[in-house]
Amino acid sequence: MKFQSTSTLSNGQARSALAVKATKKRFVVGFLLFLGIAVNYMDRSNLSLAAPLLGRDLNLSPVQLGLIFSAFGWSYAILQIPGGMLVDRVKPRLLYAILLCGWSVATCLQAIVNGFSTLFGLRVLLGTFEAPSYPTNNRVVTTWFPERERATAIAFYTSGQYVGIAFFMPLLVYIQATFGWRGMLFFTGAAGVVYSVVWFIFYRDPKESKADAAELDYIRQGGGLVDVGEQGGARKGGWADFKHVLKNRNMWGVFIGQFCLSSILWFFLTWFPTYLVKYRGMTTIKMGFMASVPFLAAYVGILCSGFLSDFLLRRGFSVGFARKVPVISGLVLATSIVGANYVQDQTAIILFMSLAFFGNGMASITWAFVSALAPKSLIGLTGGMFNFMGNLSAVAVPIVIGMLVKDGHFESALVFIGSLALIGALSYVFIVGKIERIVLPE
Incomplete structure (x- = not known):
């Protein structure tokens, strides 16, 4: 029996033939990324769960709490570009293990703080170690997944930021109720240290793996x-390359969109539990369960987004159309967060929050644009620039909300978040054009 060589088949037939007989090691890599993101966001968001009790014990004002929430974002945003350049030079197996261990130790140390300054400094340290994490994820998924599977892969690993919080939130609230907020912070940090070892043992680049x-x-x-x-080693990524990427109109469109999208996420990662407890009258235990519902909704949203985007791509639609449809739809849907201002029933509040966060999840495949646009030799640097622009929201949004709610009212804060969601949708409609990989000059 003779088999037809893949070289005589069309590109689509060749890929299908290869897919049938190939190993599936890339799916194991996707699961490792998923677990890493779950740990990552558990360590980012654990402070928001502790905030109502921690703020009381450390005697923090709303403005101080806003500064604490934003401290992570200061170092995280500033170090995105240097972190992205590091990703282009150090292999993910070693780099990600070091990052995981570093930010997890910083999380453990938060359990022994006794004042504003120490806690602020440790949150800055947390952001320092987490800064290269998403550019690393993007490098891994760009090297391990073909374009037709990439949105689904990005959606799957990114869903870890929602599902990890959603499923762990009741557990973390229980740990906090049993061992206090200090015990909860230590537990989440220790879990990250363990996972850093798991990553180092199991991850390999494609050509070094068993694929x-x-x-x-x-x-x-x-x-x-x-x-x-x-091909000659990684490109240096100098100032000329930096400027060339910055001149690209599409990149500025996704930069603006990512800032707006991340602003919604950072509201949920910082002020959301305090909003439910302090401004909507929920008990801490009830908040732990009710606050997990929007994160589950976001999890469903991002999985739907990835499957829809890759389905459209396989059906023959352009990369730009296939990626933009769920992002624009999700950002428009996220404006529904303003509806929570007009209801008093706690179930209705959670409904509006879930609808908005579902939209945020729908829009969260934006790293697919970076994978498609980034120059081949500057995946890390471009990802760092993208994440820097997006995570300026981690600095600005917690502080702005702290200023808006200092009079005891939260309505203007939700209008602020809803407005940013609309701006993000308009950015993808009017600024982002045809998606083509940026080619650097020689």
Whole structure:
């Protein structure tokens, strides 16, 4: 019996033939990324769960609490570009393990703080170690997944930021009720230290893994950058390259959109539990369960988004159309957060929050734009620039909300978040055009 060579088949037929007989090691990598993101966001958001009790014990004002919430974002945003450049030079297996261990130790140390300054400093340290994490994720998914599977892969691993919080939130509230907020912070940090070892043991780059030649060819033919960094080594990523990427109109469109999208997320990661307890009258225990519902909604939203986007791509729609549809739809839906200002019933409040966060999840495949736009030799740097612009919201939003609610009313804060969601949708409609990979000058 003779088999037809994949070289005589069409590109689509060749990819299908390779996919059938290839190993599936990329799916294991996707699961490792998912677990890493779950740990990542558990350590980012645990302070928001502790905030009502921690703020009372440390005698923090709303403005001080806003500064504490934003402290992570200061170092996280500033170090995105240096972190992205680091990603282009250090292999993910070693780099991610060091980052995981570093930010997890910083989380453990938060359990022994006794004042504003120490806690602020440790949150800055947390942001320092987490800064290169998402550019690392983007490098991994760009090297391990073909274009036609990439939105689904990004949606799956990004969903860890929602599902981890959603499922762990009741557990963390229980730990906090039993061992106090200090015990809860220590527990989350220790879990990250353990996972840093797991990552180092199991992760490998494609050519160093147990993926067979068929899977590597399938990824390569589908646009996955299996060979990234091998053509003469990684590019230095100097000022000229930086300026060339910054001149790209599409990049500015996704920069603005990412700032707006991240602003919604940072409201939920910082002020949301305090909003429910202090401004809507929920008990801490009830908040722990009710606050998990919007995160579950966001989890469903991002999975739907990834599947929808890749489905549209497989049906022949352009990359730009397939990626924009769920992002724009999700950001428009996220404006519904303003509806919580017009209801008093706690179930209705959670309903509006869930609808808005579902929209946020729908829009959260934006890293697919970075994978499609980034120059082949500057995946880390471009991802760092993208994440820097987006996570300026981690600095601004907690402080702005703290200023808006200092008079005891939260309505204007929700209008602020809803307005940013609308601006983000308009950015993808009017600024982001045809999606093409940026080619650097020689």
